[in-house]
Amino acid sequence: MSTFRTLRHAPVIALIALLVLPAIARADEPSDVLRDVWTRIQQIAPGQDPQAAKPRPQAVPSGADAPTIALRDLSHPISLEKSIRAAVATPAGQLRLTIPDGQARLGDFSIGSDQTMKGDLLVLKGTADVYGRLEGNLVSWNGDIVLHSGAVVAGDVLALDGQVRLEGGEVTGEVRTMSSPAAEQAPAVARSPLSQIVRSLAGTTGVFLTLMLAGFGLVLFGKSPLEVTSDTVRSSFSRAFIVGLLGQILVLPTFGMLVVGLILTVAGILLIPFVVIVFALLLIAGVVGGALAVAHAMGESITRRQMAQGRALSPNSYRYLLVGLACLFAPWVVWTLFGWVPVAGELMLGAAILISWLLASVGFGAALLSRGGLKEQFAGRFIPPEMLTDEFLWATPRYGVPAAKRPDGSTPRSGTRPPDGPR
């Protein structure tokens, strides 16, 4: 019994896992929220001076095994910043750096007004105050550079995650600043998988309802063209797909030729705006109408199959459209529910797009083949509709068991003209 109950709850557990696991997996740091809260507490706590976090001023020892950071060329601050970040990511007290032709300092550092320092200078986690002269490049990381009156830096100056304040000092080279990426990230829109699902579901439902309303309108006011196009889809599926494919390729050249032709006739130039609008409307009607015809054909096939199995259903175009549209949107619903799953989500989206495109191409091709539902040549209608009376259908079963039981025993093959049908 308990096993049964566990099994009954399995889908719920799976759902929880599916919703929570990706949220954890996608978080940059699982402790982000806690860290934010701790940072805020630190900010409002009395007696917490941010300056207190500054290290005691000291020289950074160098050595043969210490990482080397060259400050001779500061024109690539991003790579230089990476090198410094990597170098300082060592436990406190073990920091070692080698600056070719220069030195590194940890904490605040100043050059006095009577001092001249030769070589490049790197100041980490402190303010670099220059009153005197520096003959080399000056770089600060996590600290400001202040060039006081009378100060001269014969080289370039770069502040990484800090500011350069020119308070009367002179720099013969370039003055650059660059902020750290974390401090400047744009506010991201936080979206949990559930909100993502709801958002996608709302969009999918909206499109579904729009197409459903358009389809019902088409059934109401243009049932005959819809049925002809739908029959064309069923009877000439491959042909409709090929025509649809060619149609997509030729849409733009046809439009171009039309416009150029009108321009060449000079008088036709006036018609161009109308032609553009009519062409666009026809194209939209072809694509949307074709898609609805595909849905109609799918719905009709499914409904008839269910009726053949003995289910009592009302076969009408509204049902066909509803069932067919549900089938068309099935891949999108799957993507809506599981689109957030890494990799699989992208695959589902690709599959949904591919299926929709294939069916839309078939519908577009059927719309072209049937001239918008006006031509029955490819609709598989061998008998004029006026001949399809109840008596004819009752007396002339075309397929299936009743046909097999006919006295002559011959069952016409699909798509062939019935031997006793009108010619």
Next chain:
Amino acid sequence: MIRPLGIAVLVALASTATAAHAQTLREYSSTRQDHGESRLATTIQYTGGTLELMPAPAGILYALRLTYDADRVAPVARFDAGTPRLTLGTEALRQSGGVRVSHRGTPPAATIGLGTRADLDLDIELGAAEANLELGGIRISRLSLQTGASKTVVRFSEANPIRCSEAELSAGAVELLVVGLGYSRCGEVDFTGGVGKVTLDFGGRWSGPIHLDANMAMGELVLRVPRQAGVKLELDKFLASFAPAGLVRSADGRTWMSGGFAGAGQQLVVEVETAFGGVTVEWIE
């Protein structure tokens, strides 16, 4: 069954992990003090975002301040004192997926100041940018402006201290407004346009006759000319409209002139080739 489902929904709602991929915005600045440079070949290249260009404060040769998406572009600030040549702006990173035009967060932005003591041979190349370029007071010996898909406003609010040999303006699919071309002191103005609306305003103090060679494919070209200026316009159009605004057509049928062109103190000679669209002349009182 309902209770566990409710728990599942609550847990999912409580999980607020960020799923959206944020752009990595960074700030970058680059400044150089003026050390007596007299000439500078300057190129400004900006891929996307908003750009403000203006004269720099005294004592500054150039100043660049950028807010940029570090995943897509890299800042550029190259100065070669030997040539001397300067390049400022951004360049697209390889395999970055192109330049993002629309931004949900803070949009990329650049502010560039150019010194007013050195003579500049100025090239400006804009991508999908919205640019506001104030060039008044900058010493421009030659100007080249190439804009892609952008909205660009160029202003000469003050006179160029030196003569400018030519201004080459090239626009793709844009809305381009150039105000105060009289202040630019450029004798030759070449304009090549693709699609869009382009307004060339010749207001300001002229230092000599101006020759404009305009080639516009599709779109609207508006020429705004001071009322006292004499205008001679040669028009080669195909399926394009032209509003002469008081210009008189000559016998050859292709040239239009304002009254008293020969004796006008400010002369503007315009050669326009256009296919589709329209050319309009407006007078500035």
